[in-house]
Amino acid sequence: MDNRFGDMETFLAVTNGGSFAAAAKTLRLTPSAVSRSIGRLEERLGVLLIQRTTRSLTLTPEGISYRDRISGLLAEVEDVEQSLGHSRQGPRGPLRINASVPFGTQCLLPILPRFTEQYPAVTVDLSLSDSVVDLIEERADIAIRIGPLRDTRLRAKKLGRSAMAVVASPDYLARRGTPTEPADLAGHACLKFSFRRSVDSWAFRIRGRTVQLPVEGSFLGNSGEVVRLMAIAGGGIARLGRFHVAADLAAGRLVEVLAAFNPGDHEDIHAVYNGQDRLALRVGAFLGFLEGALALAG
Numbered sequence: 001m002d003n004r005f006g007d008m009e010t011f012l013a014v015t016n017g018g019s020f021a022a023a024a025k026t027l028r029l030t031p032s033a034v035s036r037s038i039g040r041l042e043e044r045l046g047v048l049l050i051q052r053t054t055r056s057l058t059l060t061p062e063g064i065s066y067r068d069r070i071s072g073l074l075a076e077v078e079d080v081e082q083s084l085g086h087s088r089q090g091p092r093g094p095l096r097i098n099a100s101v102p103f104g105t106q107c108l109l110p111i112l113p114r115f116t117e118q119y120p121a122v123t124v125d126l127s128l129s130d131s132v133v134d135l136i137e138e139r140a141d142i143a144i145r146i147g148p149l150r151d152t153r154l155r156a157k158k159l160g161r162s163a164m165a166v167v168a169s170p171d172y173l174a175r176r177g178t179p180t181e182p183a184d185l186a187g188h189a190c191l192k193f194s195f196r197r198s199v200d201s202w203a204f205r206i207r208g209r210t211v212q213l214p215v216e217g218s219f220l221g222n223s224g225e226v227v228r229l230m231a232i233a234g235g236g237i238a239r240l241g242r243f244h245v246a247a248d249l250a251a252g253r254l255v256e257v258l259a260a261f262n263p264g265d266h267e268d269i270h271a272v273y274n275g276q277d278r279l280a281l282r283v284g285a286f287l288g289f290l291e292g293a294l295a296l297a298g
Helices: 004-017 020-027 031-045 061-089 101-108 112-118 170-176 182-187 224-232 242-251 281-293
Strands: 050-052 057-059 093-099 122-128 142-146 154-168 191-193 201-206 209-214 219-221 238-241 266-274
Touching: 004 020, 004 031, 004 061, 020 031, 057 061, 093 101, 093 281, 101 122, 101 142, 101 224, 101 242, 112 122, 112 281, 122 281, 142 154, 142 281, 154 170, 154 242, 154 281, 182 201, 182 209, 191 224, 219 224, 224 238, 224 242, 238 242, 266 281
Parallel strands: 093 122, 093 142, 191 219
Antiparallel strands: 050 057, 142 266, 154 238, 154 266, 201 209
């Protein structure tokens, strides 16, 4: 009997696990059964989806396109069944969320207990990473993105925005002095980022114009949290999102410097999710919860 959905699920399990053996373990099948399922699928479609070698499996361009399209289809089928079977019981099931380390620790974790208490049938699976993940490939439901949005396949809900601030610890400023104008940063240790979207200049408002001022330093961090902790430890001056350092500023662990030269730039914060016409109940519930629970500027 034709089992198209079963073959689709097997294909996704192979792409997620990276091997027939891993997919077999996930699906509780034998590797040969997984291989036969993929073979049936490729024969029915008339294209090669997976390039097989003795050491690895690689998706062909057709395989990548097929993966992206059926991921949303199978999720929608699951949502339809869930809504028919459990609509009276409210949102339920696994909710996979991805966020940056700073946003997760400073903004999400403090409010998540309220969500899990309100929706006890939803199991929250939170992953914190400063890498931009592929929602379809990682099978995540929602990701929090800070900065420009680039993936046009995804829908987005704006949660707010965060201004930037230049900060340092009182200890560092006591040892090295407090800069009074942006040019003074040439004599200071500026804490920078090592990931790809980072830049080696900071924005300042000088004589009515916003300019990018190159900064130097002997420390690079791979996340905002690493840079924040280095600044608290007295390692230098950092430029971070205000949401990330608000508690430190209030507690005096960090102080803002060069505030008079702040250009007022900001980063937009969005929740992005798969572009389906119909949202899963658990996804819609979480988006609505975020809108009401997050204290972010509009």
